[in-house]
Amino acid sequence: MKLIVIMPAMNVIHTSGIDLAHLRVLDVLLRTCSTVQAARELGLTQSAVSHALRRLREALGDPLFVRVGRKLAPTERVLALRTPLSEALAAVGRVFQSSEAFTPGTLKASFRVIAADYAELVVLPRLLAELASEAPGVDLVTTVVGDAVEDTIQRGEADLALGAFFAERGGLLLRPLFRDPFAVAIAAEHAPGRLTLERYLAARHVLVAPRALPGGVVDNRLASMGRTRRVVLRTPCFQTALAIAARTDLIVTAPRSLIAEYAKHAPLVMFTPPLELPEVRFGALFSASRQDDVAHKWLRERVAALFGGSRRRAKE
Template sequence: MKLNLRGIDLNLLPVFDAIMEAGQLSRAADALGMSQPAISAALQRLRHCLADELFVRTRQGMEPTPRARELHEQLAPQLAALRDTLDPGNRFDPASSDRHFRLVSVDYFEMVMLPPLLAQVRKQAPGVVVEVITATDAMSEDLQKVRSDLAIDAFIPEDPRLNRMVLLEEELVVVARAGHPCLRGHCSKEQFLSEEHVVLPDRNRRLPLDQILDTPGWQRRTGARVTQFAGMLATVAGTDMIATVPRRLALHYAHAMQLQVLAFPVPLPPVPIYLLWSPALDKDPAHRWLREQLVSTAAVL
């Protein structure tokens, strides 16, 4: 049975957030302009409502329980978004913000886009935190319920309620180690099919590459299956296996990992990389600012 929110005083949530951030009742009271007895009373009420101790007093301060950490991870981004939304001027000041953004993606984003994005964000918003979490089957629900701010993915969830835009388009290329005995700057269809491949888990969705590989005469030999693009590149660099990866990713790491970047044997349509978010955050000024940073970062990759 779902929790009845009418039984919880939502005014207690900012108190909970302040204690998590401050680590002490006195500091939390100062931050909220409340007395320490009032903070203590609010914490007792919240403990009763949630049936958890939430904080344990130690010499270092108030140590959160595992349940408190879990709650804060989910609530902090939503409370920050609510503060920005209810701001009478609907303002967002990057320079003073400590907003915590959660982005859902695969490691392609972390390896290619995250470093330049953070370099750009840090110039404007030194206090903003960007957390990247792994894409799962719950991605659509997490976005819709604002448990995550944005998703970056090549696959569009079957959920028409989500806003979406094409962030960039990727070309697929073949990578092999520089000293590969059979590949020297070119990869024919025959060579592509004769070599062993490093592949990612099947996400049960189709990309242009999947459509090619499903046609007669295009069955590749799988030599290894790994969980991330980083594992693909590392395996290719240390073996005679090959892999098909996004061009930006391949070029970014080719020199450091001594990889050849080869054109795919036949022309492939570009792969759109989508930016997805909940309509509930569409007009949130902080969220809009982050989307703008992502778009401008993608434009120069």
């Protein structure tokens, strides 16, 4: 089979003996940088992946990957192919998907999801129950990438990101899911009858920063009021913060749905914050190249369908 591969800022290259399977191998290698992991994900032997890589190197006249320790580091030339390759494979997938009915029950796929423990605790239990019923062949792999969420989605290294405060980028789409107000979690034994602003500012706080960025909604709001709070601990993990709050006099300001879920299993009392804070706009971020992918769209719809319903009310 003869393919025409178009590379950015380069001439058209005619290759022979390269088929879609080879391009799929290249796509997975760009994400995993490992022939072992690529073979496992594609259901091939490592030698088959190495053979495909050798054919690609011959066809494109470039090493494509060089060995650095136990990993393969992509060359500049293959990095330039990342986006057009992902878009081309997505387009080919849409051609075949449109010719037959999509049946979740027979789908065999593994989706990579970026999700802090906020999303994991609120979303995953119900989502996994849905998948077990409707699509038992679908697996999920979750990861946390700090402040590299948008870059990771753009590079095609993850299928979906669940969370809030995403930056707008070209080629990325955001599916709004729900809005979640902030609440304050305090251990039952230390909970006041009423949480005033002065009590709030006098307390010791845990700051949760899943993306490892400085500042935050609470501190930005306090700064606008000319006030500050005492942050004793900064952590990327909501569950760590809530576990500490349940056992100490430290308090946590976090999304209400998360506190409500965690308070089912820990001695926490939930209060309305004594200052005005914006709601968390929770959503699903994904690449525009996956917008029409039938399986990806189905997963997005299943995630969206999980939200809504009652939320535990905060104590005034």
